[in-house]
Amino acid sequence: MNCRSCSRPIEPFMSFGRMPIANGFLLPEEFSQEYFFDLMPSFCTHCGMFQIIEQPDPGMMFHGHYAFFSQTSTGMCLHFQSLAESVIADCLTINDPFVVEIGSNDGILLRHFAKSGFRHLGVEPSANVAQVATSNGVNTISCFFNTATAEKIRNENGEADVILAANVMCHIPTIHDVISGIRLLLKPEGRFLFEDPYLGNMIEKTAYDQIYDEHVFIFSVGAVVNLFQQYDLEVIDVLPQPTHGGSMRYTIARRGFHRTTDRVEKQLQKERAIGLHKPETFLRFKENCEQSKKELMKTLQHLLSEKQTVAGYGATSKSTTIINYCGITPDHLVYISDTTPTKQGKYSPGAHIPILPYTRFSEKHPHVALLFAWNHAEEIMAKENRFRQSGGRWLLYVPEVTILS
Ligand code: SAH
Ligand code: TMP
Ligand code: ZN
Numbered sequence: 001m002n003c004r005s006c007s008r009p010i011e012p013f014m015s016f017g018r019m020p021i022a023n024g025f026l027l028p029e030e031f032s033q034e035y036f037f038d039l040m041p042s043f044c045t046h047c048g049m050f051q052i053i054e055q056p057d058p059g060m061m062f063h064g065h066y067a068f069f070s071q072t073s074t075g076m077c078l079h080f081q082s083l084a085e086s087v088i089a090d091c092l093t094i095n096d097p098f099v100v101e102i103g104s105n106d107g108i109l110l111r112h113f114a115k116s117g118f119r120h121l122g123v124e125p126s127a128n129v130a131q132v133a134t135s136n137g138v139n140t141i142s143c144f145f146n147t148a149t150a151e152k153i154r155n156e157n158g159e160a161d162v163i164l165a166a167n168v169m170c171h172i173p174t175i176h177d178v179i180s181g182i183r184l185l186l187k188p189e190g191r192f193l194f195e196d197p198y199l200g201n202m203i204e205k206t207a208y209d210q211i212y213d214e215h216v217f218i219f220s221v222g223a224v225v226n227l228f229q230q231y232d233l234e235v236i237d238v239l240p241q242p243t244h245g246g247s248m249r250y251t252i253a254r255r256g257f258h259r260t261t262d263r264v265e266k267q268l269q270k271e272r273a274i275g276l277h278k279p280e281t282f283l284r285f286k287e288n289c290e291q292s293k294k295e296l297m298k299t300l301q302h303l304l305s306e307k308q309t310v311a312g313y314g315a316t317s318k319s320t321t322i323i324n325y326c327g328i329t330p331d332h333l334v335y336i337s338d339t340t341p342t343k344q345g346k347y348s349p350g351a352h353i354p355i356l357p358y359t360r361f362s363e364k365h366p367h368v369a370l371l372f373a374w375n376h377a378e379e380i381m382a383k384e385n386r387f388r389q390s391g392g393r394w395l396l397y398v399p400e401v402t403i404l405s
Contacts, residue, residue: 001380004175004216005227006047014041014286015278016325020349021060022172022212022317023067032217033061034349039150039321040207041211043282048201048223050282055173055216058125058144062171066126067342069316072107075379077108079243080166083193084112087162092118092190097161100153100185102145102178103168104195107133114138121157123149138243146174150181160189167244170217179231180251192233199223200276201246205399206288208325209243209318209372220266220276237261245375245398293402300332301397303368310395311366312336313380314357314373315343322397323373324350333370337361368403 001012001129026034071077074186092099097118099199101110104122106129113120116139122140124130143149153160163182172178182192199220201208210218217223225235236258236292237251249269275281303310312319316337324327335356336348344357361369367385371394373380381394388394394404 001036001055002043003047004173005049005223007044008044010042010044010051012042012053013282014287014289015040016208016211016289018215019324020320021056022214022320022349023061023246024349025067025315025343025346025355026352028239028352031347031352036350037213039213039325042280043279044223045279047226048220048277049220049227050220050223051217052211052213053150054212055228058171058173059215060391062126062144062163064127065342067131067340068105069129069132069340069342070105070203073376073379075376076243078111079241081112082250083164083166084109087164087193088116088118088370090293091162094161098157098159100160100163102163102165103171104130104133104138104140104300105397107138107140109164109166110138110140115269117385118158120394121153123153145172146177147181147184150185150315154185159190160185161187161190163190163192165192166248167196169194170196170219171214173216175217175227176230179228179233179257182233183233183254186254188254189257190253191236191258193241194252195247195249195250197243197244198246200246200248200271200274203276203281204274205245205342206285206292206399207245208285208289208292209316209321212317212321213237214317219248219250219279220271221248221250221264222271223275225264228252232255234260235264236261238267243375273346280284289325290395293400296322296326296397297328299395299401299403300328300370304332308367309334310334310354310368311361312348313371314338315340315348315374316372316375319372320349323348323353330354333367335360336372365390368393368395370397376399 016039018036051154055398101122104124123145125144127142130140133140239249241247315336335354339358343355
């Protein structure tokens with residue numbers, strides 16, 4: 001296997017074992033045909049790119065019944081509203097600008113541009129979520145973004161002033177085709193802003209649930225600099241974000257068009273200081289994952305022996321890695337509560353734990369809730385006061401396995 005960024009040979013540093021499609025919630029009649037692959041992370045010692053070795057075909061993950069709708073989280077709605085406001089203020093001050101978003105999902109970000117009357121276009125291959133955006137007045141085409149799509153958009157609309165992408169660049173294995181497309185579509189002085197879960201946060205918190213089929217890459221600033229450099233594009237700014245358990249926003253531009261902020265060099269120095277370029281760091285991460293798994297299973301076994309009911313909170317894509325790597329079964333976890341209608345009534349990928357509507361949780365609290373949606377902890381804890389007050393306990397595993405009572 002070769003690195004998807006620099007083409008040098010790479011090796012896995014560990015295996016999480018056989019994994020199903022992280023968002024592949026399914027019905028009993030589908031259990032026998034469930035697809036599995038080997039989830040093995042790797043770190044390229046040459047360019048610093050963290051990636052998984054094997055990834056299922058994108059068509060198996062992004063399709064007409066994709067289960068993730070961005071607007072299910074109010075925290076994310078607020079986050080994207082503030083991103084839209086800053087893009088409008090900083091980048092769209094010229095006459096009749098054009099904004100493109102890659103992976104626009106249900107329109108969570110672009111709706112702010114649509115509402116203010118800016119020319120905009122979302123590119124979203126999962127037809128069901130794209131349809132929600134379209135019905136809310138967000139211009140959307142349903143296809144994968146690549147060089148051919150970029151050319152078509154440019155021919156029909158002209159060049160883009162700004163291209164945006166949130167939590168999608170890390171999903172795309174054919175990253176070179178995407179960057180060529182961005183280069184083709186972007187005005188010479190245009191800017192490309194993208195954000196994704198950040199490798200530094202994942203390592204620091206042992207948040208190994210960031211590693212699943214869709215996340216073919218977990219980026220660091222060093223690796224992103226090396227990747228875009230191959231296209232004469234430079235990272236002109238970086239800004240840490242609290243979303244998805246710790247993300248980074250990167251601003252990219254053609255070399256020489258914009259001033260680079262000091263934040264880029266500072267973050268690169270920080271990455272060197274925490275050893276993000278060293279293989280030893282990933283071996284330590286592997287040991288931390290193994291330790292975390294042992295502690296979580298010990299805790300769940302203990303709760304089971306004490307006859308405590310434990311339910312999962314949030315059937316996140318991330319939980320698929322935790323559940324299947326740790327070996328959590330329907331004995332440990334009676335159900336997982338989730339507010340997304342398309343997930344309810346189905347079963348979790350791999351372990352086949354029932355996914356039930358939120359009312360199941362709110363009407364009869366379990367003794368313990370395993371917080372799979374830990375990236376939304378603040379929002380969730382704030383609205384679940386009653387659970388705590390009636391004696392309910394939260395079980396967390398990031399950064400450490402802990403029970404809050
Ligand atoms: N931007 C949203 C959605 C992130 S989920 C948010 O941050 O909440 C990732 C989305 O990217 C999915 O809706 C998926 O269908 C889409 N996607 C995956 N591959 C893509 C590609 N090659 N081009 C455009 N979108 C893609
Ligand atoms: P995410 O971690 O990928 O954003 O997914 C969050 C999942 O958790 C999504 O399926 C919706 C669900 N969820 C709830 O069930 N209740 C909540 O309060 C929140 C914020 C999310
Ligand atoms: Zn590499």
